[in-house]
Amino acid sequence: xxxxxxxxxxxxxxxxxxxxxxxxxxxxxxxxxxxxxxxxxxxxxxxxxxxxxxxxxxxxxxxxxxxxxxxxxxxxxxxxxxxxxxxxxxxxxxxxxxxxxxxxxxxxxxxxxxxxxxxxxxxxxxxxxxxxxxxxxxxxxxxxxxxxxxxxxxxxxxxxxxxxxxxxxxxxxxxxxxxxxxxxxxxxxxxxxxxxxxxxxxxxxxxxxxxxxxxxxxxxxxxxxxxxxxxxxxxxxxxxxxxxxxxxxxxxxxxxxxxxxxxxxxxxxxxxxxxxxxxxxxxxxxxxxxxxxxxxxxxxxxxxxxxxxxxxxxxxxxxxxxxxxxxxxxxxxxxxxxxxxxxxxxxxxxxxxxxxxxxxxxxxxxxxxxxxxxxxxxxxxxxxxxxxxxxxxxxxxxxxxxxxxxxxxxxxxxxxxxxxxxxxxxxxxxxxxxxxxxxxxxxxxxxxx
Amino acid sequence: xxxxxxxxxxxxxxxxxxxxxxxxxxxxxxxxxxxxxxxxxxxxxxxxxxxxxxxxxxxxxxxxxxxxxxxxxxxxxxxxxxxxxxxxxxxxxxxxxxxxxxxxxxxxxxxxxxxxxxxxxxxxxxxxxxxxxxxxxxxxxxxxxxxxxxxxxxxxxxxxxxxxxxxxxxxxxxxxxxxxxxxxxxxxxxxxxxxxxxxxxxxxxxxxxxxxxxxxxxxxxxxxxxxxxxxxxxxxxxxxxxxxxxxxxxxxxxxxxxxxxxxxxxxxxxxxxxxxxxxxxxxxxxxxxxxxxxxxxxxxxxxxxxxxxxxxxxxxxxxxxxxxxxxxxxxxxxxxxxxxxxxxxxxxxxxxxxxxxxxxxxxxxxxxxxxxxxxxxxxxxxxxxxxxxxxxxxxxxxxxxxxxxxxxxxxxxxxxxxxxxxxxxxxxxxxxxxxxxxxxxxxxxxxxxxxxxxxxxxxxxxxxxxxxxxxxxxxxxxxxxxxxxxxxxxxxxxxxxxxxxxxxxxxxxxxxxxxxxxxxxxxxxxxxxxxxxxxxxxx
Numbered sequence: 002x003x004x005x006x007x008x009x010x011x012x013x014x015x016x017x018x019x020x021x022x023x024x025x026x027x028x029x030x031x032x033x034x035x036x037x038x039x040x041x042x043x044x045x046x047x048x049x050x051x052x053x054x055x056x057x058x059x060x061x062x063x064x065x066x067x068x069x070x071x072x073x074x075x076x077x078x079x080x081x082x083x084x085x086x087x088x089x090x091x092x093x094x095x096x097x098x099x100x101x102x103x104x105x106x107x108x109x110x111x112x113x114x115x116x117x118x119x120x121x122x123x124x125x126x127x128x129x130x131x132x133x134x135x136x137x138x139x140x141x142x143x144x145x146x147x148x149x150x151x152x153x154x155x156x157x158x159x160x161x162x163x164x165x166x167x168x169x170x171x172x173x174x175x176x177x178x179x180x181x182x183x184x185x186x187x188x189x190x191x192x193x194x195x196x197x198x199x200x201x202x203x204x205x206x207x208x209x210x211x212x213x214x215x216x217x218x219x220x221x222x223x224x225x226x227x228x229x230x231x232x233x234x235x236x237x238x239x240x241x242x243x244x245x246x247x248x249x250x251x252x253x254x255x256x257x258x259x260x261x262x263x264x265x266x267x268x269x270x271x272x273x274x275x276x277x278x279x280x281x282x283x284x285x286x287x288x289x290x291x292x293x294x295x296x297x298x299x300x301x302x303x304x305x306x307x308x309x310x311x312x313x314x315x316x317x318x319x320x321x322x323x324x325x326x327x328x329x330x331x332x333x334x335x336x337x338x339x340x341x342x343x344x345x346x347x348x349x350x351x352x353x354x355x356x357x358x359x360x361x362x363x364x365x366x367x368x369x370x371x372x373x374x375x376x377x378x379x380x381x382x383x384x385x386x387x388x389x390x391x392x393x394x395x396x397x398x399x400x401x402x403x404x405x406x407x408x409x410x411x412x413x414x415x416x417x418x419x420x421x422x423x424x425x426x427x428x429x430x431x432x433x434x435x436x437x438x439x440x441x442x443x444x445x446x447x448x449x450x
Numbered sequence: 451x452x453x454x455x456x457x458x459x460x461x462x463x464x465x466x467x468x469x470x471x472x473x474x475x476x477x478x479x480x481x482x483x484x485x486x487x488x489x490x491x492x493x494x495x496x497x498x499x500x501x502x503x504x505x506x507x508x509x510x511x512x513x514x515x516x517x518x519x520x521x522x523x524x525x526x527x528x529x530x531x532x533x534x535x536x537x538x539x540x541x542x543x544x545x546x547x548x549x550x551x552x553x554x555x556x557x558x559x560x561x562x563x564x565x566x567x568x569x570x571x572x573x574x575x576x577x578x579x580x581x582x583x584x585x586x587x588x589x590x591x592x593x594x595x596x597x598x599x600x601x602x603x604x605x606x607x608x609x610x611x612x613x614x615x616x617x618x619x620x621x622x623x624x625x626x627x628x629x630x631x632x633x634x635x636x637x638x639x640x641x642x643x644x645x646x647x648x649x650x651x652x653x654x655x656x657x658x659x660x661x662x663x664x665x666x667x668x669x670x671x672x673x674x675x676x677x678x679x680x681x682x683x684x685x686x687x688x689x690x691x692x693x694x695x696x697x698x699x700x701x702x703x704x705x706x707x708x709x710x711x712x713x714x715x716x717x718x719x720x721x722x723x724x725x726x727x728x729x730x731x732x733x734x735x736x737x738x739x740x741x742x743x744x745x746x747x748x749x750x751x752x753x754x755x756x757x758x759x760x761x762x763x764x765x766x767x768x769x770x771x772x773x774x775x776x777x778x779x780x781x782x783x784x785x786x787x788x789x790x791x792x793x794x795x796x797x798x799x800x801x802x803x804x805x806x807x808x809x810x811x812x813x814x815x816x817x818x819x820x821x822x823x824x825x826x827x828x829x830x831x832x833x834x835x836x837x838x839x840x841x842x843x844x845x846x847x848x849x850x851x852x853x854x855x856x857x858x859x860x861x862x863x864x865x866x867x868x869x870x871x872x873x874x875x876x877x878x879x880x881x882x883x884x885x886x887x888x889x890x891x892x893x894x895x896x897x898x899x900x901x902x903x904x905x906x907x908x909x910x911x912x913x914x915x916x917x918x919x920x921x922x923x924x925x926x927x928x929x930x931x932x933x934x935x936x937x938x939x940x941x942x943x944x945x946x947x948x949x950x951x952x953x954x955x956x957x958x959x960x961x962x963x964x965x966x967x968x969x970x971x972x973x974x975x976x977x978x979x980x981x982x983x984x985x986x987x988x989x
Contacts, residue, residue: 003528004543006824006840008550014855023860028520028848029512031478032737032777035695036653038885039877047870389886 045386048379049395056361058325060344061099062353066090069348071114071166072335075138077121079340083138084354085112091126093138096339096356105136106152114167114207116176123155125176127164132157133178133186158186160193166206172214179204183219185231197229199236206248212256218273220246224446226261228273239449240276242269248292252316254299262290262304265444266412268314276448279441283314285321287408292335296342296359303345303359305333308405311347313359324399325357475513480505481883522845524778525824527805536790536803543838554592554825557811557835560585563601565815566829567608571615572652573852574821574843578618579834580609582815586620588631591836592823592854600633607646612657612671613868614861619657621645626659628671641676642667647690651697654873656713658699662686666701668713668875677875678713689729693755695738697878702729708743713875720758720880724751733775740796742781744770750783752796762799764792774826776819776842780804782826784814789828791839807837822847822854 016023031037067088075081082094089108092101110130117124117138127133134154162181169176174188183204184193202223210216215231226246227239244264252258252270258280260270268283268290288308295302301322305311311333312321331350338345338359345357358365364376386392401409427435484502489495527543529535544552560566563581570577577591584604588597597615605623612618612628617636619628626642627635645659645667655672664685668677682701689702698719699711706725709718725745733742734755741753750764750773764783772784781792793804811832818827819842826837847853850867853860877885891899918936926932975987 002530002533002538002542002546003526004546004551004840005523005527006525006547006551006554006838007522007822007843007845008548009522009854010550011855023849023857025849026847026853027515027850028844028846029478029515030844030846031480033844033848033851035736035738036697036873036877036882037480038883038887039873040653040871042877042886043871043873386886 041382042386042389044379045382045389045392046395048382049386049392051379052362052383053395053398054362055364058323058358058361059327060356060358062355063092063094063099063101065092065352065354068331068334068350068352069354070111070334072337072346072348072354073115073117073124074337074340074346075117075121075124076119076340081121081138082337082346082354083115083117083124084335084348085115085126086352087111089128089130091115091136094354096344099356101148103139104148104150105134105154106150107134107154108132110163113163113165114178116167116169118169118174119171125167125169127167127178129163129165131161131163132159133164133167133176134158135188156188158191160184165204168207168209168217170214171209171211177207177209177217179207179219179221183207183229195231195234197234197236199225199227199239205245208249208251208259210251210256211253216273218249218251218259220249220261226271237450238273238276240271241446241449243444243446247290250293250295250302252295252299252302253297260293260295260302262293263444264289266290266306267444268293268302268304269441269444270316277442277445278439279445281317281319282440283319283321285312285314285324285409286310287405287412291333294337296338297340298342301338301342301359303336303338303347305336305347305349307332308408309333309349309402310405311336311345311357313345323361324401325361326402326405327355328402329353330355474516475509477516478509478512520846524845525840525842527840534802536806538805540807540837543840547838547840551824551838553594554823555836555838556594558833559811560833561812561831564812564829564833565831566834567606567816568818568827568829568834569610569618570818570820570827571611571852572821573847573854573856574823574825575854575856576611576615577820577827577834578609578611579829580606580620582606584622586618586629586633588615588618588633591827597631598633600629602627607661608648610648610650610657612650613652613655614865616861617671619648619650621648621659621661626657637674639669642669646686646688649690649692649699651692651878652868653871654697654875654878655869656875658690658692660687660690660701666699666711670875672869672872678716680711680716682709682711682718684709689732691732691734693734693738693741694736695734696880696882697873698880700732700734700741702732702743704728706745706747708732708741710880712878712880714878722753722758724753724760725749730769730771731773733773733781735775735779735796736777740775742773742775742796744773744783761796764795764799772814772817774817774819776826776839777821777844778841780819780839780842782817782819782839784817784828787813787830789814789817789826789837791826791842793841805839809835811835819843821852 014024065084065086067086069084070087071085073083080096082096083091085091089110089112091105091112093103095102108128108130110128112126112128114127115124122138123135124138125133125135135156136151136154164178164180166179167176176186178184178186181203182196182198185195187194200223202221204219204221206220208218217229219227222245224245225239225241226249227236229236242263246261246263248262250260257273258270259273260268262268266284266286266288269279270281272280286306286308288306290304290306293302293304300316301313303311303313309330309332310324310326313323314321329351333347333349335348343359345359346354348354383396387396423437484498486495486498527535540555544555560581563583563585565582567580568577575590575592577589579587582605584602584606586602587599590597602622606620608621610619616631617628619626624643626639626645628637630636642659644663645661647660649658651658655670656677657669657671660666664682664687666680666682670677684703684705687701687703691700693700701709701711706723706727706729708722708724708729710720711718724743725747727746729743729745731744738755741755742750744750746769748766748769750766750770752761754761766783766785768785770783770785774782779796781795783790787809789807790803791805792800794800809830812830814830816829820827821843823843824838824840826839828835828837975984
């Protein structure tokens with residue numbers, strides 16, 4: 002006769018000292034874990050709810066004396082942001098301390114563009130007072146002190162017309178300005194070294210390609226997006242759309258792709274090698290999109306609109322991932338991602354630069370490993386159950402201000418009725434006689450070489 | 451493959467796992483693998499393949515944990531030579547067993563207030579006793595420590611622990627009461643009257659009761675709300691058990707039927723005629739595969755809970771009053787003073803029991819297997835005793851499910867997590883794996899639906915047409931609504947097939963709108979005649 006029974010000793014299960022962690026035994030046998038799926042679903046539901054509960058993206062507002070017209074981040078320093086306002090004032094901000102470090106005073110009219118040099122030591126600002134100024138951008142001091150006013154730019158360039166935008170070259174001491182024409186300036190010269198023009202239009206934004214040092218793109222008031230190469234004396238290619246494009250941003254990781262912020266409430270992502278059709282149309286805004294900027298990861302971008310909201314889109318997402326608005330925020334004229342991709346800045350007409358979290362419910366500060374794992378688990382749960390109706394409803398829900406909500410509803414109605422009409426038209430005409438353009442091509446008027 | 455050999459010799463890099471590993475891993479497989487080969491959508495295919503890989507890795511990791519990190523082996527009782535395991539008495543087993551095991555076999559002589567019913571916590575550490583005459587006692591039985599004792603001076607039919615050992619419910623003469631671990635009455639559940647059997651669904655926080663009125667009540671113990679009350683309409687009910695796999699309650703009735711209930715449906719989801727005569731006791735196994743019923747007709751029947759079919763039946767010389775199934779699938783059946791324990795009795799019919807035991811103290815009233823222990827706790831008319839049943843309990847516990855050595859802090863933490871993971875009563879369904887699954891309609895059903903929709907459409911069109919033709923009067927023909935309705939009748943769609951048919955018959959090609967030459971000649975029209983004059987020729 003052989004007898005063996007379960008015999009556990011409490012000493013083995015107990016920890017030796019009070020400082021030790023408690024011993025944990027796992028037995029992964031499914032028989033001991035009933036209701037796996039139901040539990041996971043419940044957890045996913047809770048995770049989705051918690052995500053919405055903690056979605057408090059607004060962090061701080063930095064004030065100016067007039068509406069914000071442009072923003073720029075320093076490519077070499079995470080904590081630094083420059084903002085230009087309609088009264089000609091440029092301010093350098095220390096983001097973690099949420100204070101102004103320096104005011105760059107000198108422009109007599111609205112500052113329309115700021116760009117920081119690739120080494121992060123200086124910045125160029127352009128204004129409607131027909132000047133471009135180059136300023137030293139100091140380090141952020143460690144101690145708080147009085148705001149220093151700097152009225153002495155290092156260099157000053159004067160042009161013949163009001164400037165609308167500026168972008169500094171990624172490598173050379175050169176920058177491009179947009180106004181009545183596109184001009185390339187050198188730090189050493191007081192006159193532009195190169196001038197491009199294609200028709201008589203105003204250039205509203207200029208952006209250098211981050212990978213190909215000689216290529217840059219502009220948008221103009223003639224509804225065109227033009228691509229230029231510094232090595233040739235004429236522009237390479239131009240795309241004319243039905244409505245004006247306000248701003249443009251290159252994808253920093255796939256530098257042949259760029260996204261254009263259009264007046265028709267949509268953003269269009271194009272491949273510069275194939276301009277015949279947009280690769281993605283991003284919609285959700287209800288008014289003109291004013292500015293767009295990519296995250297350094299190249300997977301997301303932020304856009305600000307005239308409808309008083311900023312939205313974050315994923316690279317290939319047709320609809321926005323998140324929408325940011327406050328009661329007091331007015332028309333958004335400038336948006337920027339932070340250098341680490343975890344914050345978003347928006348500059349609006351109500352004289353404030355606002356700092357937002359890029360991920361609305363993200364926990365700030367140093368995370369313990371357990372916290373990090375928990376967040377990852379919750380995220381995976383929501384991702385896995387996002388198709389289930391209850392989870393989808395919670396994840397999708399965003400509160401919108403009444404004007405935006407109503408406008409979006411109206412817009413939806415219009416689009417639906419148009420679609421219905423087209424369907425009817427197709428059904429009641431000879432097959433093949435009604436040509437329907439896809440949304441990606443609909444707004445393209447012409448492509449010029 | 452020999453494990454030692456594998457350790458000594460350097461194993462080849464991409465070695466297939468041995469058959470032992472495969473069978474071990476099969477335990478952790480959830481459902482069949484998704485066939486991705488024929489999926490056309492590349493993104494979906496990639497995602498599914500990635501998920502499949504993760505699932506495979508998790509399965510392999512779980513199998514490894516199972517192999518290396520679960521140290522304890524289940525208990526066993528082996529006979530040598532001419533011995534038979536069912537001939538061993540408890541005294542012999544206790545003598546032959548280890549010293550620790552001997553402490554677990556005890557007899558509590560409580561002859562005045564019996565017979566006793568009992569319950570264990572889910573970790574098996576605490577035991578709850580309830581004497582019929584109102585004696586309630588909560589024991590930390592493995593340490594032989596009495597936590598609380600109370601005399602309620604009222605008939606007590608049944609007791610059950612709530613989500614942990616802090617609270618327990620007792621079905622008393624009129625109402626059901628909830629007590630805390632100090633023995634203080636916390637709640638009187640005035641809605642739950644005349645309950646005789648209690649069950650607690652720990653994942654849903656539902657206290658279920660049924661009794662003389664034949665009403666099955668679900669009460670949420672975290673909110674206090676009565677979730678549902680089902681009138682069984684089968685008279686007083688004295689047999690209740692839960693299926694721990696899906697939370698469905700099984701009720702045994704006086705007319706020999708067993709009904710399965712969920713809170714969502716007001717009628718039984720399943721009703722089975724199991725016995726010729728009243729059903730005495732029920733027990734479901736841990737994975738929801740088998741149900742054992744005992745009836746007054748002397749039968750002990752094993753049912754397949756997925757197909758709802760009898761598997762096999764045992765005959766007990768006098769009707770079995772009580773039965774229970776242990777974590778590792780041992781079946782205990784009791785009547786009078788005798789208890790039999792059967793091994794592997796669920797999957798196949800056995801010829802002889804695994805163990806037998808005769809109570810010295812009194813007649814049996816209730817017994818339960820203790821989770822994670824090789825112990826059967828028995829309540830009888832003379833008190834409470836325990837019986838060692840080697841191989842009954844799961845040897846390896848999971849600290850996050852039920853920990854016999856849980857500290858106070860761990861208990862508090864676990865309580866919070868239990869509440870966070872509380873399942874809604876609506877999630878109790880017969881197949882718990884159906885939650886979060888897409889139910890795709892079979893192709894035949896889809897086809898039928900499509901055909902029905904088309905038929906309805908045709909009928910509507912015909913009806914409309916008939917209506918249009920019936921009306922001869924012109925009055926009201928040109929009303930905007932009528933015009934709209936006519937448009938809606940979709941004239942093109944309706945006339946197109948007939949038109950095409952006509953054109954085909956006449957030999958007119960749809961593209962050019964004129965007849966084929968051959969067709970014209972066939973119709974007796976000379977080739978040089980212009981089209982406008984065709985109608986003057988006989989067809």
